[in-house]
Amino acid sequence: MTDYDLVIVGTGIGGGTLAWALRDCGARILLIERGDFLPREPENWNPTAVFSDHRYKARETWETPSGRCFKPGLHYCVGGNSKVYGAALTRFREEDFNTLEHKDGSSPNWPVSYDELEPYYCRAEKLYRVHGNTGDDPTEAPRSQGYPHNAVPHEPQIDRLADSFRKQGLNPFHLPLGIDLGNQCLRCHTCDGFPCRVHAKSDAEICAVRPAIDSPNVSLWTNSRAQRVVVHNDAVHALEVDCGGERKTIQAGTYVLSCGAVNSAALLLRSDGIPNASGMIGRNYMVHNNSALMAVRPWELNTTTFQKTLSINDWYLGENEWPWPMGNLQMIGKVQASMLKSARPNTPLPMLKYLANRSIEWWVMSEDLPDPKNHVSLTSEGRIRIHWQPNNPAAHRQLLKRARRMLHRAGYPVIFSQPMGIETNSHQCGTLKMGNDPATSVLDPYCKMHGLSNLRVVDASFFPSSGAMNPALTIAAQALRVAEQMIKSFP
Template sequence: MSTAGLWSASSPALVTGEVGPVVDCDVLIIGTGMGGGTLARALAGSGARILLVEQGGFLPREPQNWSPSDVFERRRYKNAPPWEDRTGRTFTPGVHQYVGGSTKVYGASLPRFREEDFTAVEHWEGTSAAWPFSYADLEPHYAVAEQWYRVHGSPGADPTEPHRSGPYPFPALGHEPYVADLAERLRRQGLHPYPLAMGVDRGEGGACVRCRTCDGFPCLVGAKSDAETCGVRPALEDGRVRLLTGTRVVRLDTDPSGRTVVAARAERGGAPLELRAGTFVVGAGAVESAALLLRSQSAAHPHGLGNSSGLVGRGYMQHNNTALLAVDMRRPNPTWFQKTLAVNDYYRPGRGGPYPLGNIQLLGKLQAAMLKAARPRLPRPLLRTVTAHSVEWWVMSEDLPHDDNRVVLAPSGRIRVHWSPTNTRAHRELVARARRMMRRAGYRFIAADTFGVETNSHQCGTLRAGEDPARSVLDPYCRSHDVRNLFVVDASFLPSSAAMNPALTIAAQAIRVAREGEVLP
């Protein structure tokens, strides 16, 4: 079948009809999340025929986008098949298979990693691995990613802030009065609360209305800086970039030598589909990408594609995460857009002890239906009273890489994630300091809920990058050590997880790979 029409000037960017059993392109990108979507935008205009493949479709814009009951209680947008934990118990993962991936519902927090995050860092329970490139290597690409993803921030307020070659593209989002008062209460404790770097379309002519349904919700007005809005759609403006939705890639085939991928085997609408390209880029998420390589066994790659090191799937990380709810019944919290404040005083050794502890940042404002999803036995009137007087934090510590934490294929055919949290002492210390911080700020009731393997929105590390092929899967530009035309641009490449939201770092590395990594065939 000829596929030239997919790239003709009159062809729509989204391919919705029949495409035949074989599709040819120059660059195939599997997955449209922060890595794949950003890479597509970075390659647009190159003249190459680029095909994006997404197993889901577009997340619909509909009134339910802003319904806490639909999003949290009824889990309307959680469409991924179940995974298994290390015991074989099935669970619904916290991932979303849509164009834009899980960024469709993320909290839009887009900080840079700190300079020390790229070096080996000692913790109570081990060492955070050094990266094969430095913060300075990534800094110019961070700047581009901030422009593309409309990042709002304010330099100088965060004591851990890394070097910047220029200002933020947009000023920090202002605090609502309740949050501004809380920030002042924290300053009186000697802390340094700072405006959280956020990616939204806010400002003159912007679509953001500072709603209460941003963090954890799809954006009904398209104002969230997700990978569809800021990566995929700008890429599709180039007539040489196309998108196939509803297409699941099941394996990658190589030539007899095993050194070159020649085809991706996929399923679309119940029919098999062969995708041929000069370069294959995987960006399906750290778990799904590792599983795809493990499924792609062959005589040349008996333990999975690109797995001569035996490390494909190993080193899985997802952060140690605790949601902390603080209640002061004397003061109602009328805040609408709450996620504007963070604290990094415990990010480095010093104030928190001899080792790093992590980051504390506000969550979007909790509503009764959201809490009901987690605590179904509690009466709704009580939950409404509590959430009307509460403020919520996300307490995040680094999860250290360990080879026993890994992704495998279970006998059932499902993905199985073996994960036991690491660096837990640091996390307990950070949660204790967050509790103390809020008590000193006047909050009498504080509850904390630490999350397990189901909360894996920060999954990373399963295909780590490095210089040594015996100790890593990818090179510093995310190219497979074993397969010359295979790249992976999602969070799989992270050698360590740091203790910051990883989305901007994934985007910056995708831009670096596109501009310096010789992706084009």
């Protein structure tokens, strides 16, 4: 038995940010992480090691209802998925917090407004060193402060591309990014999808967990996997943890889960006595409708190194021809031929090299809608099962159509697109949605579980809707907001 004031399970953006915010509040805090520190080694930047050998991916399989096994896109290490993320740190639009009508349904409002979250977005942007230009993006919500750092400049070919989009009447903007520009960041071509070997990416380990564990009040157990929470009456009484084969029971005043939206729901489903009046634990799983798009200009080499600086939101909320939300377009890190090989094993490498040397790459991201039928469950052996039927596909098709048209007009005649499947769960959210009413939601607006006095969940499982923007900054902002409320309850 070990006693703490607070136990936080998971050291990703949610758990790591919360620990950082509470590090000096006087509470004795224990962070529990099932993985270890991700090593700094040459393989960090080796596309074959990262994308073909999946060196840093979780060695775990999940399954579909039909029993097909797949490897989820998860990273069990200090910092969680943010160790390999693209560091696009965007706020949700103001409209994302309200009810939004889509072609195929309705995206619900949040119990927290944009205005309430805005000050915490500002703090999260400082913590994660976000670079951006205020006023660049036509859909940008009001900001009380500018970005802490100027936008990462485009390289020449991306600048030209932005110009071409402007000539088409579009409003391209600099994608807000969390990197240590001007200091350690080399603006290399192994950022998005790779761990940063020089620790210049603003991930949860670097920006939150390491500074948190510098505090004498905060301890970190790595290689320690929370198995279940033990509930007595209306409170969590203990947490059972597997520490490298040894079972430990931890007691704390307050417990916070931040294992990622699927794993937090699974942990609760594995535990006995969890109140679930709404029946929503594990339900409303969302991941966005995503496609990768590769546009090739056969007569010109793409010499860009750091490509992920440009984004388009002109169709985010719809337009005259299609008055429903369509989503966001953003460039991704420069794809290399060896990264394509795992997706296209039958295409000869020289052909992939030819294409990758002449292509630019985009992420096409549309909102998917909460549907209780899309959910997380456990098999009889305790394995995670994902029930997922993508919805709202028309919006995504419309966005893809516009992305193709814009790129054709910019001089890219050859365009390939690849829809993402169930394995691409990087933007997972919604499985423990927050709301004011315990009859329809799992968490309250400060992420405290309805019906339990001392349990909170601060990963993206609290999202009532997925928006069509990258989730990490919103997770961080809410963790800072929750921390502020929690501080009041500590001595």
